[in-house]
Each structure stands twice: as structure tokens, then as C-alpha cells.
Amino acid sequence: xxxxxxxxxxxxxxxxxxxxxxxxxxxxxxxxxxxxxxxxxxxxxxxxxxxxxxxxxxxxxxxxxxxxxxxxxxxxxxxxxxxxxxxxxxxxxxxxxxxxxxxxxxxxxxxxxxxxxxxxxxxxxxxxxxxxxxxxxxxxxxxxxxxxxxxxxxxxxxxxxxxxxxxxxxxxxxxx
Amino acid sequence: xxxxxxxxxxxxxxxxxxxxxxxxxxxxxxxxxxxxxxxxxxxxxxxxxxxxxxxxxxxxxxxxxxxxxxxxxxxxxxxxxxxxxxxxxxxxxxxxxxxxxxx
Numbered sequence: 001x002x003x004x005x006x007x008x009x010x011x012x013x014x015x016x017x018x019x020x021x022x023x024x025x026x027x028x029x030x031x032x033x034x035x036x037x038x039x040x041x042x043x044x045x046x047x048x049x050x051x052x053x054x055x056x057x058x059x060x061x062x063x064x065x066x067x068x069x070x071x072x073x074x075x076x077x078x079x080x081x082x083x084x085x086x087x088x089x090x091x092x093x094x095x096x097x098x099x100x101x102x103x104x105x106x107x108x109x110x111x112x113x114x115x116x117x118x119x120x121x122x123x124x125x126x127x128x129x130x131x132x133x134x135x136x137x138x139x140x141x142x143x144x145x146x147x148x149x150x151x152x153x154x155x156x157x158x159x160x161x162x163x164x165x166x167x168x169x170x171x172x173x174x175x176x
Numbered sequence: 177x178x179x180x181x182x183x184x185x186x187x188x189x190x191x192x193x194x195x196x197x198x199x200x201x202x203x204x205x206x207x208x209x210x211x212x213x214x215x216x217x218x219x220x221x222x223x224x225x226x227x228x229x230x231x232x233x234x235x236x237x238x239x240x241x242x243x244x245x246x247x248x249x250x251x252x253x254x255x256x257x258x259x260x261x262x263x264x265x266x267x268x269x270x271x272x273x274x275x276x277x278x279x
Contacts, residue, residue, distance in 0.1 A: 023205045107276040128278030144235040145277030155205030
């Protein structure tokens with residue numbers, strides 16, 4: 001069983017999160033494409049606008065909430081979210097147009113919604129070893145799969161998402 | 177830098193000509209690394225240099241792709257860089273990721 005994630009010093013987490021988020025948008029391959037963006041909710045939370053690409057070239061924008069309470073000892077919490085009428089964000093439900101359909105990924109990856117966590121709560125699980133939720137869901141990664149502080153950054157999280165949100169893996173929105 | 181060769185390059189086949197491979201580490205992020213090689217060098221030698229620069233050991237499940245095509249690089253380990261660039265990946269920009277768990 002893998003060690004359970006716990007929050008880290010919030011000032012350290014916020015500074016590291018900021019540095020790595022800016023690095024992603026400065027250097028990464030996906031962020032060179034049109035449609036990417038980000039804005040902050042607070043020091044430990046950001047919304048990333050992720051442009052999914054359909055096979056025909058059309059773009060479907062999604063919103064991904066990253067939470068840095070345990071970062072970067074652990075990966076960021078990661079969820080697809082949707083805007084609400086009162087200008088807040090809520091996790092996208094399985095039938096929401098803000099929840100993507102993905103199949104046949106080039107690496108181990110899964111989307112589960114809802115997923116029942118060991119503590120009893122239900123929510124999304126973006127199931128790959130570069131999200132915090134993966135380590136909260138009783139997974140037991142091999143050493144080469146495991147998140148390593150200093151080796152992985154949220155670039156690992158976002159580039160994997162960019163890969164699966166592109167052809168031929170991205171299949172469109174769940175809801176209309 | 178994403179171009180493959182220096183601007184003032186001698187004619188093809190000149191042993192002094194260098195080729196630059198640019199590699200994005202998509203696990204760690206940061207600026208890409210560049211590896212300078214000879215056209216006659218094998219792709220495998222650049223891969224070996226990449227692991228050394230990343231201070232990483234080759235592991236099952238590693239992915240190394242050509243940015244422009246998405247094609248796996250490892251399968252061309254035995255080719256010379258010149259042949260590889262000509263036939264498979266002209267920009268010589270690669271994307272590296274280690275194994276990912278999940279499902």
C-alpha cells in the first residue's frame with residue numbers, strides 16, 4: 001500500500017505550484033497550441049483551460065481545476081469542472097458536457113465518475129499516477145509509475161491530459 | 177531551438193557537420209535539452225545521451241516520441257540520425273515521458 005498523501009506547508013506549496021504552472025505555459029508542447037489558458041482561484045487552486053481537439057480539428061474547451069494542497073510532494077488534485085450560475089466551479093457530472101469521453105489511451109489512464117473513495121465520499125477520479133486522487137484511491141503504483149518530487153511537475157499531469165484529449169483518443173463531450 | 181542543423185552548415189556528408197536533437201522532458205517540464213551529434217551517429221547514442229542528461233535510467237514503459245509525427249523513437253535506435261531525420265522526423269524534436277500508472 002502506498003503512503004497516504006497529506007497537506008504540505010501551504011506557502012511552500014503555493015510558491016512551487018506557481019512556479020511550475022508558469023513553467024508549463026512557458027515551455028510545454030501542449031501550451032503552444034491555441035486555446036490554452038489559466039487563472040487562479042486562490043494561492044493553491046487554479047483553473048486551466050484545456051482545448052480538446054476532435055479528429056476533424058474542432059476544439060472543445062474544458063476546464064481543469066488543479067489543487068496544490070499536497071503539491072509537489074504529491075501531484076495536484078485534478079478534476080474537470082464546470083462554471084455555475086454564482087460564478088463558482090463544481091465538479092462536472094458524468095452526463096455533463098464538461099465531462100469528456102476518452103477511449104483507447106496510449107498509456108494507463110482511466111476516467112471514473114462517480115468513483116467511491118475509501119473514505120466513503122464520491123467524486124471524479126482521473127485515474128493516472130500524476131493526479132492526487134490516484135493516491136487517495138487505494139492504487140499501488142510500481143516504482144517507475146510513482147510520482148517523484150523533483151522528478152515530476154504538473155507538466156506531467158497536463159501533458160498526459162493533453163495527449164488523451166486529442167485524436168484518436170478524445171471522443172467528444174458527454175452531455176449536449 | 178527546434179531546427180536540426182546549424183545555419184552555416186557545410187555540404188551534406190561533411191564529417192564536421194553537426195545535428196541538434198531537441199528533447200522536451202514532459203515529466204519534469206522546464207526548458208528542453210539539446211543534444212549535439214553527428215549525422216552518422218545512431219539514434220541509440222542520442223537516446224543514451226538523453227538518459228544521461230536527464231539523470232534517469234531506461235525503464236519499461238518509457239515513451240519517446242517525435243513531436244511532429246507522434247511516432248515512437250526507440251524503434252529507430254539502429255538508424256543513423258541523418259537517415260532517421262530524412263525519413264521519420266525531420267525537425268528532430270522529441271518528447272520524453274516515463275511510465276504512467278492508472279486505468
